[in-house]
Amino acid sequence: MHRRLGAEFVTDWNKNELYLNDAKEAIDSIKDMEVRGKVTSLQEDLFNHVKNRDTAKADKVFKELKVIAKTQTERLGKTTATVLNYYRFRGNGHRYREIERIEEIPAAKQYNFPAEPGETTEDRVELLLAMADWKEKEFQDRMKSEIVEPMNTASSIADLCKSYDIDSSSYVYDKFGTPVELKDPLFAFGGGAPNNILVKPRFGPPKGYQRALAKEKEGMKKMGDKWIGLRDLNRVTFELEDPLMLTLAYKALMKKYKVSGLKNKFEWVHTTTYKQPPDIHMDLDLGEGWLVEVQLMFASVLTVKKELHKFYDVVRAEKPQAILSPLFKVAQTIEAVKDEEIERMRKMMESAEVAHKMNQRRESGTASAWGEGAGERIKELEGKLAAWKTWAREALEKFEDSPEGGLIDDHFSSRLKKERVPITKKHFLSIKNDCYRPFL
Known part of the structure; x- marks a missing residue:
């Protein structure tokens, strides 16, 4: 299937920065701690109602959880589209440019065991699962030795391309003729200095019999009761942070x-929402017609996917008993939530500072034309910067009034709005030095 050319990149530096700032904020908002807390509380109520055989109350809570799950899947779909801009617009877009042009290939059928007289679908699914068990070690060993290790140990893009007989001419220089680094700190996992990790394998756990059987029957129903054979019984997700490495991983495979x-x-147009997290989804023939599943996915998109799956469990649930176990970790302390809020605040301060500098450039006439609504966005971010400064000063004053420790009002989470969170002097000084010093 031929794919149209990828979407044009925004070349205006200011617009790119706005996209990136929005994307960074979206990444920070993937896990909504307030919603997680509410879901956990409702699940506890649901569990108690079911345990006490109070069907009416259980059904009411079940419906409430369904509404929350639907809202969150929609929110995370929009978040995914914004997060993707983090990968589209970092650098000059050179590293992302080929992803949306990757052409699709029609799916083949899984290894087809000769049919035996009287053999049932259940029998064949059990045979497939056993086959997958025998193949798993070979599958993992080959993915590690043939993809992960060569990519993570390559010394340059030319070296990496040579090991897979890939033409490197399109990758060693960007569109401006600048040499492209293999391990650019801008595209390192978690930011900062590169740590030689370009790809991380996430092998899927064995698929259970009941889930495999249900999926096979769903597929057969769509295909007029024809045997389809599951292709994802051995599976791995390659997690990547660098768009260029995703392209080269695809070419290596x-x-x-x-x-x-x-x-x-990946949508070739800049969609505003995704029903499924974007990735490159491949079926590989491991040998003798046995198909395995490989997905190439960006790290932050994988985080969205994991969060989405929690709510998908609720959306798919047909009865309260299906979601009695907690979807999220119960041991979420106030201090842990506080740390997340502090980190979010720090990143938003950085975004606001960038916006402030961009506004100065615009006012001085050194910036080019702005997109619609950019001025309002700048004012909003500058307002946040002012709020962070005020909060930091107040927090510093409170702490200095109590040399051995302090209490800081949390203004950033409605869940903790009325809480006063104790922190240590060492913790506070670390926060002050890392986050507030440039702004005080």
């Missing part, structure tokens, strides 16, 4: 394996 199916879930 194309060189090393027979690809029997490929879906490109």
Whole structure:
């Protein structure tokens, strides 16, 4: 299937920065701690109602959880689209440019065991699961030795391309003729100095019999009761932070394996929402027709996917008993929530400071034309910067009034709005030095 050319990148530096600032804020908001707390509380109520055989109350809470789950899946779909801009617009867009152009390949059928007289769907699913168990070690060993290790140990883009017989001419220089680094700190996991990790393998756990059987029957129903054979019984997600490495991982897999199916879930237009987290989804022939699943996905998009799955469990649930166990970790202390709020505040301060500098450039006439609504966005971010400064000064004054420790009002989480959170002197000084010093 031919894909249209990828969307044009915004070349105006100011617009790119606005996209990036929004994307960074979206990444920080993936896990809504307030919603998580509410879901956990409702699940506890649901568990008690079911345990006490109070069907009416259980059904009421179940419906409330369904509403929350639907709202969150919609929110995270929009968040995904914004998060993706973090990968689109970092640098000059050179590293992302080929992803949306990757062409799709129609899916093939899974290894087809000869049918036996009287053999049931249940029998064949059990046979497939056993086959997957026998193949798992080979699958993991090959993915690590043939993809992960060569990519993580390569010394340069040219070296990496050479190991897979990939033409490197399109990758060693960007569109401005600037040499492209293999391990650019801008694209390192977690930011900062590169740590030689370009790709992380996340192998999927064995699929259970009941889930495998249900999925096979769902597929057969769509195909007129024809046997389909599951293709994801051995599976891995390659987590990447660098868009160029995602492209090269795709090309490496194309060189090393027979690809029997490929879906490109990245939209070539800049959509405002995603029903599924975007990735490159591939079916590889491990040998003798046995198909395995490989997904190439950005790190922050994988975080969205994990959060989405929690709410998908609620959306898919047909009865209260299906979601009695807590979806999220119960041991979420006030201090842990506080730390997350502090980190979010620090990043938003950085965004506001960038916006402030951009506004200065605009007023001095050194910045080019702004997109619609950019001026309002600048004012909003500058307002946040002023709020952070005020909060930091107040917090500093409170702490200095109590040399051995302090209490800081939390203004940033409605869940903790009335709480007063004790912190240590060492903790506070660390916060002050890391976050507030440039702004006080």
